[in-house]
Amino acid sequence: MTTDPTSPDGRRIVIVGGVAGGMSAAARARRLDTRARIVVLEQGHYVSFANCGLPYHLSGEIPDRSALLLHTPASLARTLDLDVRTGHRALAIDRAAREVTVRSAAGTYTLPYDALILAPGAEAVRPPIDGLDHPVVHSLRTVPDVDGMRARIDALTDASGRDAPTAVVVGAGFIGLEAVEALVARGLHVHLVELADQVLPPLDAELAPLLAEELLTRGVHLHLGASAQSVAAMDTGSAGVARVTLSDGAVISADLVVVNVGVRPASSLAREAGLELGARGAIRVDADQRTSDPHIWAVGDAVEVVQAVTGAPAPVPLAGPANRQGRRAADAVCGRRTTPQAPVLGTAIVRVFGLTAAVTGASQARLRAAGVDHEVVHLHPAHHAGYFPGAEQIHLVASFAPDGTLLGAQAVGRAGVDKRIDVLATAIRAGMGADDLAELELAYAPPYGSAKDPVNMLGFVAQNVLDGTMPQWQAWDLDEILATTLVLDVRSRTEFDAEHLEGALNIPHTELRQHLGTVREAAAGRPVSVHCASGVRSYLATRVLLADGRDARNLSGGWLTLQAVRP
Amino acid sequence: MTTDPTSPDGRRIVIVGGVAGGMSAAARARRLDTRARIVVLEQGHYVSFANCGLPYHLSGEIPDRSALLLHTPASLARTLDLDVRTGHRALAIDRAAREVTVRSAAGTYTLPYDALILAPGAEAVRPPIDGLDHPVVHSLRTVPDVDGMRARIDALTDASGRDAPTAVVVGAGFIGLEAVEALVARGLHVHLVELADQVLPPLDAELAPLLAEELLTRGVHLHLGASAQSVAAMDTGSAGVARVTLSDGAVISADLVVVNVGVRPASSLAREAGLELGARGAIRVDADQRTSDPHIWAVGDAVEVVQAVTGAPAPVPLAGPANRQGRRAADAVCGRRTTPQAPVLGTAIVRVFGLTAAVTGASQARLRAAGVDHEVVHLHPAHHAGYFPGAEQIHLVASFAPDGTLLGAQAVGRAGVDKRIDVLATAIRAGMGADDLAELELAYAPPYGSAKDPVNMLGFVAQNVLDGTMPQWQAWDLDEILATTLVLDVRSRTEFDAEHLEGALNIPHTELRQHLGTVREAAAGRPVSVHCASGVRSYLATRVLLADGRDARNLSGGWLTLQAVRP
């Protein structure tokens, strides 16, 4: 039982930024120190608003705008005795005098502090597109942003007798995808433009095509590997419509353009005050959120964190970390034992119509970039017992270190994705490996899971790959495989006839034991590259072939993964 | 890369029991050793059937009976080259000769083995009820059991013009509750009889009333703290109906009686062979599933495991552990490195109409029985962002050691329960504590969770309780609290007026700072026991009172938990 470090003299805590990280810090500080004088400065008109809910108000799924405004300065004064000042912008920090210069409608003033917490968030990156000031161009970051977009959409859809309006969404990241979903829900024709050659760039390349497929199914036009180059007025001069030109030559006449190509830390205040900055200009902090100035802490989108697995520093602009960092900064400011910041996994999730995509830990791209040795496994298990109605396939990819440690996991599917990624995020944080996943004891009854949960299955498969029970080949090596090995397709004849790899030999796995000689001859000394639809039957076949002395390997994730990688 | 331990001479593996543990062992053994001779003995008519799916076939939710039969001996021969013998019962083991005596319709024979795996499962406990042989009495364990019940129900419901038939379900454990749900779905009037004074005895007493409420809402009649004493023919002699007499004097005329009061390890074969037995007659095995005989392994419902947290040995009859133990036994038999059995958490889940109840780790009752010091916290967070439509409350209870280690967790709710329990099961396995939960990075977007997930929230609250930031009182201590302290209700006046504790003082938390004097006077030196609806507002109030020098404590889980404990 620690004693209560209250401040009879009224410790002065000033917080810059009144949303996720800032207001979490303010609330926690008040709970820890009922006597402190806590001032929250927010340049905008709203505090404590649900940024993450904005796309769903845009769509109308959250019909009531006020649901997004979790608090007002008045309610925060009443419940938490906070002095919250909207429309007040922190202009400068005088570290020697411990004062913040603040500008408000009423003028500029200075505010002394004993502890200063910076939670200014991030700023939207403005991509190099000509004509970004055209009135049809919007961004999706704040309440006024959504108000503006809703007004435009209402006006467009009120104009009866005309076709559905057209929107161009630039950037297929998390928020871009949420914007697409929202605009389709509002009845717009949507074009999605993304510089990378896949949607949701943080997603492994094997999974992204599933999202692309879903978007196409919902009528979204995809422009991948393309950038928007200009937004220009129409020759006809018709207002409220713009001509959007893409790098691939496409020209779209758009009623609405939404640009969300990422954010950058809002660190100018910190930089000008001479605080140490790190990766991509983010504010450098220690595990207690303290900056290079002992009286200043910083949290949220504006700060640099250590990424799990690779150890690379980077800003990771997510609400969960921002909220917890705010709480931690308050603990530190109030002299409490803190829960030090753990390396950040970047666990993130997005709904794309009927699909959910989620990631945790290091993606394959990050592992490659960091030069971390890893083995990738692909699975497509059902989200609950296959015999129970409504089982949906989860497409699961995970990377393991040679010693079995789980490094990262990603999943796409219609159900049960969030649960598996949360379990895997917990497992990575705990330093678990393939053996631990194999032995996890997850809740099983038919409506919820399987006796061998997809997470256990991931452990089993990784064990088999890592200990050599199941050597594997990867879909991205197909060209080399076709050139140098015998491809053995152990699916049924019907499946084979429907579609198969050029030159593949078809022996259904149930008949393989009777035809080992055929394989031996066809292989003629070459390795045998086995596959089936998902990897399960071909695993059995691989075992039979290995026992017969073949150099056999199983295609990770089977035909399902192959199709995604090589459509 | 280990080399492949195949057996050119054809290692002889005999497996007793052809369902969860046994068939998992057989399948894994075949994958590891393509040349072994593997015989599976199953006394029943079916192998590889989905026991856990039986209640859902009873209800009709799984309409197709064949969906439950995952394999036949023929399909297992074809895919896995297994010699599966249904209708063959292992009668005795000659350990010296390494032979099993087997009885089949064709006669009795002996079967030699190099390795023997016992997976005989469990047997239904027959409670001391007179007349259990009456034809209306059924149990729910096998495919024929369900066939029989379905036939009876079809006959009952075909008899047109009569009222809905009546069923008595004896035992409100996991399977009993699934049976109740199924019978209600089939249109029966259901009486549920349970010896304990709550449904689902493994559930903490604070959560069980939520299930009881749901059962009552669906028209189920509850007889808690009662036992069935006899099932007797009706005086009228009308066949197909029985008079069921309960210990509390109730007499029910029942068309169907379903008895599921628990299971006991089916260890007679092992016992007669002189293998070492442990808790409740379960077969004793090491972390590799090996029994006291080096050539015999055992898995599943028949074996004793070490329970996590308390370390107490017990059989834990669940499908996940059985499946994984089967896999492990095969690894051991085939000379593979095994994934040793971790202490068993007993993670389990059940759907009760619209509710889900799930548990992992040690319950409070088990902690008390084992004398393990622990602190209990109660929360009622929303399963995803509250501002997103469809947020459902999760009722979450967890126990922590004084050093913060998570010992057990349970939850009831309409959505998101399985996910939280799986994350918490992973956390217990990893040895995580309150600090780790506070820092877990779980997937957040509004449709899936909250920036501060319920699991993080559990960590926060536990930290506050354990470090003295938030002293708490428990609903079960209400009598003492009423007698010795001032109860301060910080809910709004409207909430207070609707219902409140006798003698409580009402000061809404937003007004508390202005009325500290009132509290001081009313307390008159006594401690102040604060509460609100769920614990959040009263936590703020507790902090304010502590700073004012009061000896204040917050009611864990608030009015919601109090109501469940003291209806």
Ligand SMILES: Cc1cc2nc3c(=O)[nH]c(=O)nc-3n(C[C@H](O)[C@H](O)[C@H](O)COP(=O)(O)OP(=O)(O)OC[C@H]3O[C@@H](n4cnc5c(N)ncnc54)[C@H](O)[C@@H]3O)c2cc1C
């Ligand atoms: C549309 C949208 C959807 C999102 N969805 C998700 C999601 O589903 N899941 C997820 O994890 N994350 C999501 N995020 C990200 C998440 O909202 C941010 O990571 C989080 O809000 C960051 O918290 P913060 O406190 O650092 O910054 P913010 O919450 O952005 O708050 C910073 C505040 O500081 C103010 N400010 C800046 N400088 C000054 C100054 N000098 N003086 C005064 N005030 C200042 C700004 O006006 C701003 O209001 C989403 C973000 C957006 C925009």
Ligand SMILES: Cc1cc2nc3c(=O)[nH]c(=O)nc-3n(C[C@H](O)[C@H](O)[C@H](O)COP(=O)(O)OP(=O)(O)OC[C@H]3O[C@@H](n4cnc5c(N)ncnc54)[C@H](O)[C@@H]3O)c2cc1C
């Ligand atoms: C209705 C029902 C619902 C369930 N729901 C769930 C659930 O939702 N989640 C969960 O985790 N668990 C559930 N279970 C429990 C789960 O099914 C068991 O834990 C699991 O099947 C145990 O596996 P086992 O291999 O040990 O035994 P079993 O699967 O029961 O197999 C044992 C087999 O051995 C055979 N046998 C026994 N003795 C001999 C002998 N001498 N010779 C030949 N054969 C023999 C038996 O006939 C039996 O078929 C449920 C069980 C039932 C009955």
Ligand SMILES: CC(C)(COP(=O)(O)OP(=O)(O)OC[C@H]1O[C@@H](n2cnc3c(N)ncnc32)[C@H](O)[C@@H]1OP(=O)(O)O)[C@@H](O)C(=O)NCCC(=O)NCCS
């Ligand atoms: C609304 C806001 C001010 C709330 O901050 P907060 O008070 O720290 O958070 P919550 O309301 O979730 O309450 C959490 C506190 O209640 C406590 N608590 C929760 N349930 C409890 C219970 N049953 N009993 C006792 N205490 C409980 C927690 O321990 C925690 O307190 P602590 O931090 O002192 O340990 C802040 O989160 C905010 O401004 N959010 C909007 C912006 C945002 O987050 N955007 C991004 C996501 S959309």
Ligand SMILES: CC(C)(COP(=O)(O)OP(=O)(O)OC[C@H]1O[C@@H](n2cnc3c(N)ncnc32)[C@H](O)[C@@H]1OP(=O)(O)O)[C@@H](O)C(=O)NCCC(=O)NCCS
């Ligand atoms: C049906 C039954 C025979 C299946 O046993 P099984 O073959 O071990 O289990 P699965 O079919 O789930 O397959 C798991 C295997 O496929 C492998 N696998 C799964 N997905 C894979 C993929 N994409 N690529 C390669 N291998 C894969 C796993 O690694 C595992 O193999 P391993 O144990 O050698 O590592 C057995 O579980 C059974 O009889 N079940 C019914 C009874 C029962 O379980 N009742 C209780 C619950 S209702």
